[in-house]
Amino acid sequence: MSVLELVDTTTPPLATMTVTCEKPAAPAFADVEQLVDRILATVGYEITLGVPLAIGKPVAFVNALYQRAKADARITLRIETGISLEKPVGKSALEKRFLDPFVAREFAGVPDLDYITDLRRNQVPANITVSEFFFKAGSFLNSPQQQNYTSTNYTHAVRDLLDKGVNVVAQLVAKRTVDGVTTYSLCSNSDLALDFAPLMEEMKENGTPVAMVAEVNSNMPFMHNHAEVADNVFDWVLDQNLTPGHQDYALFAAPHASISPEDHLIGFYASTLVKDGGTLQVGIGSLSSALISSTLLRHQQNDVYHQVMNELNVAKKFPISQKIGDSSTFKQGLYGCSELMVDGFVHLYKAGILKREVFEDLTIQTLLNQQKITPDVSVTTLTTLQDHGAIASQLTRDDVDYLKRVGVFNADVQFDRGQLSVGQLQVAANLNNADSIAWIEQHCLGNQLSGGVVMHGAFFVGPKDFYDALNTMSESDHQKFCMTSVNYVNDLYDHFLGSQQLKQAQRQHARFINSAMMVTLSGAAVSDALENGQVVSGVGGQYNFVAQSHQLHDSRSIMKLRSCAMRNGELKSNILFNYGHTTIPRQLRDIVITEYGIADLRSKPDHVVYTELIKIADSRFQPQLLAQAKAAGKVAKDYTLPPEFCNNTPEAIQRVYQKFAQQQVFSPFPFGCSFTAEELQLGKALKSLKAKTATTGGKLKCMLKALTTTVHDAGLRPLLKRMDLSDPKTIQDKLTQRLLIAELKGR
Structure with missing residues (x-):
């Protein structure tokens, strides 16, 4: 359902569209400098600009405003954002020789963000500040930008940006006109804009000078459902396509990353915990690609999948995989609910795995969960809705409108004075009458429930072929993907797009799968920063999904990480006795996965938590970790690791990897390669x-x-x-x- 329509919720919807429907269509500018003039005239020379993370940034507008402030010291500009993407730059002479031709080829037509270029050169003037709530991983270590980082949950970003005085919100959009009606799509970033729109409107009504700005880019995939908004949601639109001959710049596309043998095994273990008929959330990067690859293997080559399971002895060593997971093909399929919609979800959709539809009607969703109805409409659908009080036995006009909206009735069914009619035919609208039921079955019923989606996401970024896939999707396929508010996806609280009850009903058997840098033996996860306070990336939505998993009775939080890493030229364990920074506290510990297996930590006493994590650590570090745990009194002095967990070595990983690589399993680039x-x-x-x-x-x-x-x-x-x-x-x-x-x- 588009936000062009009012959504049925248990709480009053914010005035997202009811306020803006009184506004005329947003004026469009072909000249960005004229738009900057209008912004300055409206909000003044003190501007706090909020722009979305990743590819949703309106680069032409942001660069023009930045350059105007750079040239005019009277302007005070603060840019509030996250994940400012930049092209790879080699640090050494060899890296530059390797990267320069690659970047010229892969990022052709992709513009730079001027403020990032100046940040790298230490040339940002004193009247401009750039503040981010999520860094592109590792991009600002040992940088003055550490001082401007804002730590916040993704779901609190709108609140925090408003607290900082944001008075201009801008983002990249797509545009289309159908039958003379123009709409815009929030495309890659419905995350914050859907919540900003009504709040900015309220601020304007209260006399605060603010502005919502859109920049049109025809390369942006036009996303439907919640992402599609009216032409008056924004105050002004930059549409440079109004100038003859203009060509929009290319979108920043992340090259396909290679998947290491260790990553593949982490992804495989995670795939054994995914339940058919469940819900899936994943992050970005090679660990997530590995999970998608193994999930496809499970569905498409189930015999080979079981060979890998047997080789790793998954069922015996890690019984949690049998308790909460699955290893069969996907009959019911999965529903995606992820703040970041990665390209892997499209691969799952094309493979027939991402196919469990969820609906915006709580009654429909509940009956589907209870398997009392299916998405295929039959007379049973009608009578079941009657039995559960969704409609009356003697149908009313509201009942008929409802049945048409959810797809149980065809659009051509009419209601008048207790009668149903289709064309010249009519019958009494009485569901207790057998003749009426037979007539309805013949003339009124639709084929499938309408409005079902297989994916809710808040933002997306990915490789070129991902954008191509979204751009070339059929209309019916597009309707299955719903980009929406990050507060809808990341939280369970009531939201104007859906109630908490609805979200809980949709998110059955959820597996919220995230990545960490390190994990302590107490079960705390370190995902965003170092113990000296330096921020690597950000909290984003990780805490929200972990908290969600503990609120939903059949859901689990899964943390993936490589068992060890090179730090300062020395191999170090990523499973540590303790660490001076925590992203996810130990009381929210659940499941942890390394290339050596699965640690089930939830509801376990400390001595089990400590030993389960040591079991999946690299064997080169197990003696030290065990000694530290014993010295602290967390593990019994006479405890010894079972022999089957004492061969956690790179050589063991390579043996498994090479065995199945010969069967074309565990490819370094299963989804394509950007490199020659x-x-x-x-x-x-x-x-x-x-x-x-x-x-x-x-x-x-x-x-x-x-x-x-x-x-x-x-x-x-x-x-x-x-x-x-x-x-x-x-x-x-x-x-x-x-x-x-x-x-x-x-x-």
């Missing part, structure tokens, strides 16, 4: 070289090897050419060439 074959080979070499040179000793060792390496090798010529190192001139380039050759030969 040469770039893949070079990328592996550069990653390895970077790890080896992370320490002074490692650098000296690599340089010594480079100096003694034979330069001439015909097989490496294409790779050297790609790196523009075929004929190095300077001493630095010659050394760089030798370092690369030595690494390539070593591989």
Whole structure:
């Protein structure tokens, strides 16, 4: 259902459309400078600009406003946002040689955000401040921007931005005109705008000068349902397509990331916990792609899936997979409820896995959950609604309107003075009359319930083929995907788009799957920052989904992480005895997954929590972790790890991975690859070289090897050419060439 319509809820809806319906259509500007003039004339020279995270930023407008403030010190500009995307930039000479051609190809036509460019150069003037509530992961470590970070849950972003005095809200939209009616789509970012719109309208009515601004980009996928809004929701629209010959800039697309063997096993373990007929939430990155890949494997090659399960001995070692999970194909299918709609959901949809429809009517949803009706309409649907008091036996006009709205009746059914009519035929609207029921079955019933969606999301970002898939979806497929408010997706509280009862009914058997950087033996998760206070990314919606999982009786929170990582050139465990920062507190611990298995922590005493986590740690760190736990009195002094959990090694991972890779399972790029074959080979070499040179000793060792390496090798010529190192001139380039050759030969 579009927000162009009023939504039935148990709480009064905010005046999202009832206020704005009195407004005329938003004036459109073809010239961005004229729009900036209008903004300054309306709200004044003190501007706090709120723009959405990721690809929803209206780059042309933001850049123009930023440059105006940069040129005019009278303007005070604060930009409030999150996840400011920027093209990859190499830090070393080798990285630059690798990345520059790749970036030129993959990000052709994608504009830079001027404020990010200036932040990197330390050139943001004193009258401008940029503040974010979620960093692109790792993008501002050791940066002055750490001082401008705002820690908040995603669901509180609108509140916090208003507290900061946001008076201009702007975002990228798509536009379409059908039968003379123009509407806009919030596309990738319905997350905050749906909640901002009524609040900004109230502020204007109270005399506060504020503005809602849209920037049209024809490359944006036009999303329907809640994301589609009237042409008067915004105050002004920047539509540069009004200028003949204009071409909209390309959207920022995240290249497909490779999935490591460790990631694949983490994803596989997580897939065993997903229940048919349930609800799925995932995040971004290779861990999530790995989960999607294994979920597809489970459905499409179920025999191979069980071979992997048997190889890993999942059922015996991790009985939680049998208790709450599933390993069969998806008959009922899944419903997606995720703040971030990743490309994986489209893959699940095309595979027939993402197919469990949910509805905006609580009675319909409840009866579906109880399997008293199905999405296929029959006379039983009608009588069941009657039995449960949704409609009267003697149908009223309101009953008929309701039945037509939910798809039980066809649109051409009419009601007048107790009679149902279709064309010239009519019958008494009495469901206790057998003849009336037979007539209704023949003339009135629809085929399927209407308004069902398989996905609720708050924002999306992904690779190019993801945007292409959304842009080329049929109208009927598009209606199955609903981009909506982040407060609808991330919280269970009543919202003007749906009540708490409705959300609970929709989100049965939910698996809220997130990623962490580290986990302590007490079960606390570290996901957004380091113990020195430096922010890596942000809390976003992680806390909300964890809290939700504990509120829904049949749902679980699942935290994925790699068992160890290189930090400062040294291998460290990501399962730690303790840590000086927590994102998710220990009392909300639930399920944790590494490449070595599943730890079921919920409702368990501390000695079980500690030992379950040690069981899925890398065996190189298990003795130390166990000793620390015993020293603290958290584990009995005579406890020993069961032998089946003492072989958690990279070699064990490789044996499983290689065995099934031969069957085309666990591909590094199951959903496509943005890199050429040469770039893949070079990328592996550069990653390895970077790890080896992370320490002074490692650098000296690599340089010594480079100096003694034979330069001439015909097989490496294409790779050297790609790196523009075929004929190095300077001493630095010659050394760089030798370092690369030595690494390539070593591989």
